Amino acid sequence: MRKRIYEIIELANENDKISRIYDVIMMSTIFISLIPLAFKTDFYMFHIIDVIAVMIFIVDYLLRWGTADYKLNKKGIVPFIKYPFTFMAIIDLVSILPSITLMNGSLRVLRVIRLFRTFRIFRIFKAVRYSKSIRIIRDVIQNSKESLIAVGVLAIMYILISALIIINIEPDSFNNYFDAVYWATVSLTTVGYGDIYPVTSLGKVITMISSFFGIAIIALPSGIITAGFMESINAEH
Known part of the structure; x- marks a missing residue:
């Protein structure tokens, strides 16, 4: 089951319908979650959008972490320890943290993260995973x-x-x-x-x-x- 989850969330297979649907959902979530950044005023709808988006991102992050051994092609506990320190995992975490206080007001320790509201813009880097064109450009640059x-x-x-x-x-x-x-x-x-x-x-x-x-x-x-x-x-x- 974990291998199938890895194939859906990580492998860009055009013949896999579920994988393509997952990519479309994630791309849509990323760009919709960036809409509030274009406005100076915080509307209640923006709050709802951010809560839903960050919940989806957290699930995505946990799924990727849970299949880290397939991603890093290693067995044992090492890949699960190493994964949070990979570049894209850090991008995922940075895009999630500024919104955590929206879901739990009691997390006062994390309220300082609200100062970094613009960190949400890092969510755009998540799109690299879900767009074939962006992946080609990334490979060309690399x-x-x-x-x-x-x-x-x-x-x-x-x-x-x-x-x-x-x-x-x-x-x-x-x-x-x-x-x-x-x-x-x-x-x-x-x-x-x-x-x-x-x-x-x-x-x-x-x-x-x-x-x-x-x-x-x-x-x-x-x-x-x-x-x-x-x-x-x-x-x-």
């Missing part, structure tokens, strides 16, 4: 992580170096190094908010160069992810 890390390091180095150059060329336009880093980041992404900008001709030239390099650097991860995405789609067919 398979291309070395290339993406290299591009990320290149971007960070460029931002820091550009910030050093601009703060020395125009010390009057930038109050501190953080402002220069902010300007370099905005220039790298070619957004250009215009709240902080150079005023000298040399500073403007540096800004133009930064923007041109930004186009090239920002295009790199897009190409890497697109190529990996196409490979994954072709492999499935």
